[in-house]
Structures are given as C-alpha cells and as structure tokens.
Amino acid sequence: MADENVYYATGRRKTSAARVFLKPGSGKVTINKRDGEEYIGNPANHQIVMQPFVATGTKGQFDAYITVTGGGLGGQSGAIRHGIARALLLVDDGHRDPLKKAGYLTRDDRMVERKKYGKHKARRSSQFSKR
Numbered sequence: 469m470a471d472e473n474v475y476y477a478t479g480r481r482k483t484s485a486a487r488v489f490l491k492p493g494s495g496k497v498t499i500n501k502r503d504g505e506e507y508i509g510n511p512a513n514h515q516i517v518m519q520p521f522v523a524t525g526t527k528g529q530f531d532a533y534i535t536v537t538g539g540g541l542g543g544q545s546g547a548i549r550h551g552i553a554r555a556l557l558l559v560d561d562g563h564r565d566p567l568k569k570a571g572y573l574t575r576d577d578r579m580v581e582r583k584k585y586g587k588h589k590a591r592r593s594s595q596f597s598k599r
Contacts, residue, residue, distance in 0.1 A: 475558040479551025481576050484539035488551035490559065493531030495521075499548070500535055513545040520553040523570045524563045546576060 475490040497504030497517065508514045521527040532552060536544045553572035556563045567573050581590040588594070 475555045477551050477554035477558060479547045479549065479554060481546035481550060482539050482543035482579060484536060484543040484547040486534055486536040486544065486547040486551040488548065488555045489533040490530045490552070490555045491533075492529065495528035495530065497532045498534065504532075504534075508541060508545060510541065513541055516545045517548045517552070519549055519570065520556055520567060520572050523566045523572065524556055526556065526559075526563075530559075550575065 473491055477488050477490075479486045479488060499507040504517065505514050508517065518527065521530070534548055534551070536548055538544075539547070549572060553567045556567065557573070564573075583590050586593075
C-alpha cells in the first residue's frame with residue numbers, strides 16, 4: 469500500500485484500536501482480511517462502522533482496509549468508526565463539519581473501572597447486616 473492516494477488514521481474505543489487505510493475505490497470494507505459484514509456479523513454494529521461514510525456522503529467512494537485488535541465487537545466497531553472519521557478528514561477538510569456534529573471525531577474515553585480490594589467488583593460491596 470505504497471500509493472500516494474492512501475489515507476491512514478487510527479481510531480480507539482475502550483480497549484480496541486483500529487488502523488484504517490482508505491483509498492479511492494468501490495466501497496469495499498475489509499476488516500482483518502475478512503469482509504466487513506462477515507467479520508462484524510451484527511447489522512447494528514456494521515451500521516455503526518458505515519456512519520462516517522453516510523454522514524459525509526462518501527459511501528461507495530472509498531475502499532477501507534482495516535486491522536483492529538482488542539476488546540469485543542462493540543468496542544471494535546466504535547474504534548473503526550473513529551478511525552474512518554479521522555481518515556475522511558485527511559481526504560477533505562470539508563468533512564469536518566458533519567463529522568463533528570455527529571460526534572464521530574471525539575475519542576470516547578470511557579474505560580472499565582478497576583476492581584478495588586475489599587469489594588466484589590469495582591463498586592459492589594458485601595451485603596450490610598446490622599447484627
């Protein structure tokens with residue numbers, strides 16, 4: 469992928485990180501060397517992945533080659549969406565307005581809270597009893 473028309477960006481969500489390569493094409497999405505719909509499976513998550521293309525009106529204009537690691541399919545879908553949105557900015561800075569309004573450029577920094585000692589989970593305590 470040494471073409472000069474390849475746009476690269478990284479997207480992250482929870483513990484997932486996605487490397488997104490966009491190049492002009494027919495709209496084919498490849499995730500971890502598999503077809504995008506086949507890899508994700510859930511139609512709702514696939515819709516999340518395609519949201520930046522729909523918001524900017526570029527659906528079917530770019531081929532996306534994506535490698536994603538970590539987390540589950542929900543977090544990976546969010547990471548891919550973030551990466552695609554950032555790559556579309558490199559294509560044309562005019563895409564910033566619709567992507568920013570939709571909230572696709574903002575890194576969702578919510579992470580799982582760590583478990584604390586003396587607790588069952590991060591916040592769950594033992595049941596209280598007076599006697």
